[in-house]
Amino acid sequence: MTDTSIMQRPFTSMSALVRGHAASQPAHAALVHNERSMSYGELDAIMTRIGAALQRDGVQAGGTIAICATSSIEYAAVYLGAIRAGVVVAPLAPSSTAQSLAGMVADAGASIFFVDAAVAEALQPVLPQLGATRLVTLDNSAAGQTFQSWLAPAGTPFAEPEVRPELPLNIIYSSGTTGVPKGIVQSHGMRWAHVSRGAMTGYGTDAVTLLSTPLYSNTTLASFFPTIGLGGTAVLMSKFDAGKYLELAQRHRVTHTMLVPVQYQRLMAHPDFDKYDLSSYKRKFCTSAPFSAALKAEVVRRWPGKLTELYGMTEGGGGCLLHVDEFPDKLHTVGRPAPGADVRIIDENGKELPPGSTGEVVGRSAAMMNGYHNLPAKSAEIEWHDAEGNRFIRTGDIGRFDEDGFLVLMDRMKDVIISGGFNIYPSDIEAVVRTHEAVADVSVVGVPSESWGETPVGFIALREGHDVTAQAVLAWANERLGKTQRLSALHIVDTLPRSAIGKVLKRELRDRITA
Template sequence: MAKNELRLRAPQVEDEQFNDFGQMIREVAQRTPDSTAVIDEHGSLSWRDFAALVACIAGRLAERGIGPGARVMSLSENSAAHLALYAGVLSSGACMVPLPWSASPEALVKMRADCGAELLFASKTHRAVADTLGAEVIALEDLDAFAEGPEGAPVSVSPDDFFDIIYSSGTTGTPKGIVHEHRFRSRQFGRFGDLGLDGDAVQIMSTPLYSNTTLVAVLSGLAGGGCIVSMAKFNTIGFLDLSQRHRATHAMLVPVQYMRLMAEPTFDDYDLSSYACKFSTSAPLPGPLIAKIMDRWPGNLVEFYGMTEGGVSTVLNCAANPTKWDTAGSISEGSEVKIIGEDGQELPPGSYGEIAGRSGSMMPGYLNAPDKTAEAMWRDANGNDFIRTGDMGRLDEDGFLHLLDRKKDMIITGGFNVYAADLEAVLRAHPAVADVAVIAVPSADWGETPLALVVPQTPTEAEELRLWANERLGKLQRLSAVEFREDLPRSEIGKILKRELRAPYWNKETA
């Protein structure tokens, strides 16, 4: 983003210690050179070898004139090489741009043009698409050959320098590039270090490296000097085998992965006693699923609610708050959460409205998009900048956040607001329901009406399930119908794609 663009202002932190990621990598290698840094399907790297590879990558980039102010892209599944590249780009002082391989080629072209990067590292899997993006492409499998030569000299960075740019998947319109500075990431390293991501941690990486869900935990794990076990593609047996074999202590997973693991028939055959803590984010964990995880999987479970853009930040420590498993947790230290109405005014405690947040980790804005940055901003009466989430919710009397729906996913039936999350919570309590999404469909009488799309756990009748749920719902919440599905469409980090589910019903109406 250019210097004259609108910028969101994160709160100042007194006596703050700035953590330079490249320097942290070098210090870990000096402290524990022989411990393992990264493991993937092809082998492992000690911290001595990992740091040396990172430094050599930075050196080769510097020879090409790539350093502070420059940007480097990647298009790859998870691997030790991908992690080394990420760290090498940052150690050169340049900004990393991990492109989402889930995006369409057309969207990827727009991302490349938006960030302006001229160099792209791509794995063999994604090479054909990479060659269409208009950048110089280097095979990630040839990273060792690229890095041959002396180590690059350490490069100092400032808190305001760009760390990485994370793009939305770009399914509609122009993708938005979410900018993180080194300050943003530095503050995250400290918070996750408090959750045990230190030199003794062994963390499984099974979500894509281009997702902030992954980066917030994995980068913190590297900064803390732990070991990262990389999975190119998640599957339940592979995850459980790696966890047992490497005595994993931590993992960041999304709710759909937890659902699949809890449904895995052989789950209880694996020794997971090494786990200290599991993390979850990207979508709410249903209370019944939390109960299964806490009962069957050793170690604590901590759920985070936040955005790639930063701002809002809540944490649910499941072991410490067994009566709050239906919430997104309490507000993180140093953060603020406000509930605002349609008129943009702050609402009183206990009110339902749009959630806006402010914290030490806030993007300065979207790349090259001051209008989109302005749309994301809300300013309170004291002139403090908050980021609007687009999520609806309320804070209870104990300060815990209750999530409802995305603002755009709210069902308006007969002029009344109905939150799909409330209906989904009721349906999940039925033993025959494995997964569910409630959406708005057209109604001649009400404008919109709720429809439940259910993945069954055991055989049941749709009408029987609808009547069972409606007995437990308010008059205005009642389901018009239940339809069964074999599965529900999800993004690469497990969010149900309700837009895709709604489209056939509304397209039929307008055809």
């Protein structure tokens, strides 16, 4: 059941929420991974043992640990156990280079680094740079101290600290797709806002959430914390596979999920999709990357349960919600501002623009980061203040509100191509190219041009069974594009480079051209 009264409740820590579920439903499954599960009673107990182990090792409230591994019950338990101890968690991406991982561990000041065998092996070249940071292996491999031997015995003294909403809960490092990763400091209060908001979308004790994106991603955590905070069951996948996802969804009678657009695309294309019983679904979410109107419509048509698109940033601020089923004529938008969110449009000089104007999207809500870790100047750059002095987060996205108050996104500011003095939005070009019958995926980037300053170049991946030349698609597209939008070149690739949560790595595409 969903307890909507939680939305009116004052701040409650994740630790207290889990303890409450352990008291009221100790045998209820909290975490499921492969053939294993952990009940709320077991989770509550191991969180205390993890907290005791951290205190034993000198990691006090306000200290930091790092985690880099594939999703598992141990990963989730360590995350939650650290929260109980008031310890800040820095979850890192296994796809990062060894040098980048060492840099993030040092930046976070993590004294213990929880890894698995694959990450430990990748870290070998930079082990001297980790200094006094201790390695603990979540999969009990021999690369460091095993989790089971590190874990404090039951009954070990543990002094749970007071947790206040403004204190940091985790540091989420940006993907680094545009340079050196920045540590986004999120507070206990920000996560509480995510949990209490979850009551509006049906999270509760009967929720079964299938999480197929990694636990280091805020995309995943924005669904993980409401699930656990409201007493549901989180089913974890170590790696996304469309067939495996469908099998788990049917077996566990899943009610909620958080997916990125490329995952919806792969699921819709799975030859056996319609053979699975997905009637248990109540709510599906999508975030992190552009979600095409055609794909939204297909998901609604073929997949039971409501579909909600979430627009926002890991840094927080004003998010938007599009309840896709309710607004079939607004699929080209990302919805209206979420309850409690204040979203506005500003120009390049920071002046607020009137309704209908196109400019940068800025937002404010209860869910906002404290700032970038160790980067006060960068933190100040991303902030905007209104006439009353209220703090907003700048998104870097270009958009406008339509006449009904729905936000239409144009593009990322950094991706806008300025060619011959004209602003060209890659998303407009991509929308045209995507309608070609042979095109499965497309991305457009701006590259330097002596004649125009910048010029648009396209990359496409072809649908299976289609054989067409890049020149043919280029000519077809340019016939349909405006004069200033026309592509100067188009390249066929096997797949577009994407991050673990489905964002196209446009920097890599630009690098291919400049190389």
